[in-house]
Amino acid sequence: MKRIIALASVAALTAGLASAEPSGTFRQAHELGFGANSSLDPISKGRVFQITEKIMSRLVRPGLDGKPQADLATSWEANEDATVWTFKLRDGVTFHDGSTFEAADVVYSLNRVLDPDSDSPARSAVKMITEVKALDDMTVQITLDTPFADMPLQLMDYRLRMLNEGSGDTIATSGNGTGPFKVETFDAEGTTVLVANPDYWEGAPGVARMEVIGIADGQARLQALLGGQIDMERGITAQQRVMLSGSDKYNVQVIPTGNWRGLVFRTDVEPFSDVRVRQAVRMAADREELVQLVLGGEGIVACDTPVEPNDQYRADLTCPQDIEGAKALLAEAGYPDGIDIDVHVATLEPTWPTLAVAYQEQAAAAGIRVNVVQAPSDGFWSEVWMKKDVSATRWNERPADQALHEIYLSTAKWNESYFKDEAFDSMLADARRELDFDKRKAIYVAAQEHLQENAGTLIPYTVTKLVGVSSRVSNLDEVKNDAVRWHKITVD
Numbered sequence: 001m002k003r004i005i006a007l008a009s010v011a012a013l014t015a016g017l018a019s020a021e022p023s024g025t026f027r028q029a030h031e032l033g034f035g036a037n038s039s040l041d042p043i044s045k046g047r048v049f050q051i052t053e054k055i056m057s058r059l060v061r062p063g064l065d066g067k068p069q070a071d072l073a074t075s076w077e078a079n080e081d082a083t084v085w086t087f088k089l090r091d092g093v094t095f096h097d098g099s100t101f102e103a104a105d106v107v108y109s110l111n112r113v114l115d116p117d118s119d120s121p122a123r124s125a126v127k128m129i130t131e132v133k134a135l136d137d138m139t140v141q142i143t144l145d146t147p148f149a150d151m152p153l154q155l156m157d158y159r160l161r162m163l164n165e166g167s168g169d170t171i172a173t174s175g176n177g178t179g180p181f182k183v184e185t186f187d188a189e190g191t192t193v194l195v196a197n198p199d200y201w202e203g204a205p206g207v208a209r210m211e212v213i214g215i216a217d218g219q220a221r222l223q224a225l226l227g228g229q230i231d232m233e234r235g236i237t238a239q240q241r242v243m244l245s246g247s248d249k250y251n252v253q254v255i256p257t258g259n260w261r262g263l264v265f266r267t268d269v270e271p272f273s274d275v276r277v278r279q280a281v282r283m284a285a286d287r288e289e290l291v292q293l294v295l296g297g298e299g300i301v302a303c304d305t306p307v308e309p310n311d312q313y314r315a316d317l318t319c320p321q322d323i324e325g326a327k328a329l330l331a332e333a334g335y336p337d338g339i340d341i342d343v344h345v346a347t348l349e350p351t352w353p354t355l356a357v358a359y360q361e362q363a364a365a366a367g368i369r370v371n372v373v374q375a376p377s378d379g380f381w382s383e384v385w386m387k388k389d390v391s392a393t394r395w396n397e398r399p400a401d402q403a404l405h406e407i408y409l410s411t412a413k414w415n416e417s418y419f420k421d422e423a424f425d426s427m428l429a430d431a432r433r434e435l436d437f438d439k440r441k442a443i444y445v446a447a448q449e450h451l452q453e454n455a456g457t458l459i460p461y462t463v464t465k466l467v468g469v470s471s472r473v474s475n476l477d478e479v480k481n482d483a484v485r486w487h488k489i490t491v492d
Contacts, residue, residue, distance in 0.1 A: 022196035022208040024491035026473065027230045029215040031348050033381045038188035038214075040175035041168075042161040043113050043120040049158055051192055051212050054486045055096070056161030056177030059087060059106065060152050062483040066310070068152040072101065072162055072178065073140075082147045082435060089138045093201050095164045096175075096182040103134035108165040110142070121413040122159040124406045128432065148432045149440070153399040158482050180205045180487035189214050206475060206490035216377040218350035222468075225250070231470040231491065234481060237350050238296025244468045253467040253478045254298070258308020258397025260462045261294075261351055263343060263359065266389050267456040268418035276333040278456045281341075283329070284366040285359060286321040287460040293358045294351050298464040304455060305448040306395060306403040309462055313400035313441050315448035326366035338367025344384050344391040348377035352392040355460075386416050393457070397480065400444050404428055408451060417456035424450050 032038065034046035042052045060076070063069035073087040093101040110132045113122050131143040144151065154160075164176055175183035180202070181194035194210040213230060215221045222240055224230045236244065236252070244250040265272040265281060272278055282304055291299045300309050303319035330338060343359070345352040353374065360370035375384045384391050393416055395407065405428055406412050410420045424447060431443040451457075469476055472492040477484045 020206075022198075022205050024207050025209040025211060026207045026232075026489055026491050027211040027213065028232045028234075029213050029221045029224060029230050032189060032214040032216040032378060033348075034188075035378060035382075036188055037382075039172040040183065040186060041172040042159045042163075043118065043122045044172065045121055047159065048188070048192075048212070051175065051183075051186075051194070052161060052177075053158060053179075053482070053484075054181045054194060054210060055175045055179040055183060056163070057093075057179050058155060058157075058160055059089075059162065060155040062156050062480070064477065064479050064483060066480075066483065068156055072106075073155075076152060078149075078151070082149045082151070083144050085142045085144070085151050086135070087140045087142065089140065090201060091138055093178050094199055095178055096197060097164065099164055101162065101164075101178055102137045103140045104137075104165045105162055106140045107132045107134050108168075109161070109163045112163070112168055113160065119413070120159075121406070122157060124409065124412050124414075125154050125157045125160065125402050146429070146433050147435055149435055149437075150399065150401060154402060156399070156482075157402065158396075181210055187214075200487060202485075202487055205487040210486075216348055218347050218377075222350075225468050225470070228470075231473050232476070233468045234465065235350060236466045236468045237354075238298050238466065240350075240468070241296070241466050249471050251469045251471055251473075253465075253469060253476070255465045255467060255478055255480060256300070256309075256462075257465045257480050258311065258462050259395065259465060259480075260302060260306065260397075260459050261349065261355060261392070261394045262457055262459040263356070264391055264393040264416050265456040265458070266418050267420070269389050271333065271335065271339055272389070272456055274333045275454055276329040277335070277339070278454070280326040280329040280333070280366065281363065281368060282319075282458045283322045283326040284363040284368055285458055285460055286362050287319060289362070290355065290358055290460045294355045295461065295463065298466060299461040300464070302459045302462050304452050304457060304459045306398075306407050306457075306459060307400040307444075307448060308397040308403075311400045313444035315445040317448065317452055319452070321362070323365045326368070330367060335367075338369060340369045340371065341390050342371045342373050342388070344373045344375050344388045346375045346377045346380040346384070346392070348380055349392065349394055352394075356392065359458075386414075396482070397462075401428070401432065404444070404447055404451075407457075408455065419455055421450070421454060424454070 030050040037046045039046040058071045059073040060068045061071040075088045128144045130145045133141045180200040184193040184195045192212045196205040198204045225233045287301045303317035307314045343356045345356045356372045427447040434440040474490045475488045
């Protein structure tokens with residue numbers, strides 16, 4: 001017997017949409033992460049998600065409660081062992097170029113991600129798929145190489161946008177999607193202009209125009225908000241919040257998330273190739289103090305797990321600071337006098353320098369002498385991250401399975417700490433095959449406990465995101481970025 005997993009009502013999703021014509025301009029920034037190599041291709045590492053999230057749609061998206069919700073798929077069901085999934089598609093949806101959205105587009109979009117030659121980091125989210133087949137124009141069947149009860153969660157990945165069949169060669173600059181906004185002009189290092197899509201399936205957007213402006217530095221983005229050049233900044237600090245809250249020109253949204261910031265130590269280079277050193281550099285951190293010093297209390301302690309606090313598979317871990325334990329491990333590893341390390345940071349993430357300095361002071365007591373190296377914001381992801389022995393890092397929240405696979409699986413493209421562990425890889429494979437929820441959860445918890453003992457990433461906290469918004473903006477959902485309904489925004 002097939003198991004119905006989800007069914008969404010078009011009427012419920014479209015209820016309450018504004019009937020007025022789109023008007024006004026909403027402006028925000030992006031970080032110029034890949035500079036001139038930035039792209040509108042959602043599966044490329046240079047994609048600008050602040051743009052792709054507004055111009056392209058997924059089969060499944062996170063609802064305001066974080067649970068899978070229908071987008072371009074209206075319902076889905078699985079066979080008894082969850083190895084074959086069938087998705088019904090939304091009828092009447094068109095791409096920005098006027099072509100009709102059909103099953104062939106889904107087959108093309110997913111196969112493009114799965115193609116090893118595409119070299120896409122998004123492949124890790126769906127690599128269990130062995131076949132994507134159109135049963136008819138509005139039905140797609142997805143076959144997996146293993147039972148996987150949580151498949152809809154994977155399809156919420158912010159990069160798994162649906163493209164028009166055959167558009168892979170042009171999507172990087174055209175941005176042809178089915179989303180609420182369409183590209184008028186794309187400027188990777190300047191201002192990209194989006195205009196309202198009147199044919200969007202949920203109704204015309206509230207604003208007529210969006211501008212997404214490249215601003216690499218976090219402080220510069222704050223100044224742009226204060227100066228009226230942008231209407232929203234989704235990464236203000238606790239200190240900046242005080243400044244904004246004192247003015248009636250701004251509102252501040254407080255959004256608990258699974259997003260995290262931390263320090264990554266490459267496990268393939270000395271001294272971090274020794275698990276005792278990896279344990280020591282993490283044991284030296286006082287995470288409660290870091291939450292206060294770096295986030296002003298707006299965060300939740302994380303014990304080196306990338307799984308968000310509200311995830312059903314989150315492990316209940318403890319991680320008190322242990323200076324004497326860290327010193328003992330360093331001595332055991334052959335470093336009785338401690339170690340010297342360079343930690344590379346940049347201001348594109350405003351809290352990184354503060355995190356590094358706070359950790360520098362904490363770790364000194366364990367004989368870990370930290371030299372904070374300020375790198376340019378422009379090019380940090382291409383020249384520093386995954387290049388230097390120790391660097392700051394950050395990740396947006398993902399479902400547990402995806403986070404563990406994408407960040408730590410031995411073969412993952414974005415395995416930033418170069419963590420290679422056969423036992424851990426085996427746990428992830430076992431979890432995906434297990435259909436019993438309680439048994440599956442136990443495996444995911446064990447995998448997180450294994451990371452706490454062996455991994456090379458210091459994840460001190462998950463972030464309560466502070467979003468600074470111009471008071472002229474209305475109807476901006478107070479949810480994580482990936483679930484915002486951008487078509488609902490209006491501006492005065």
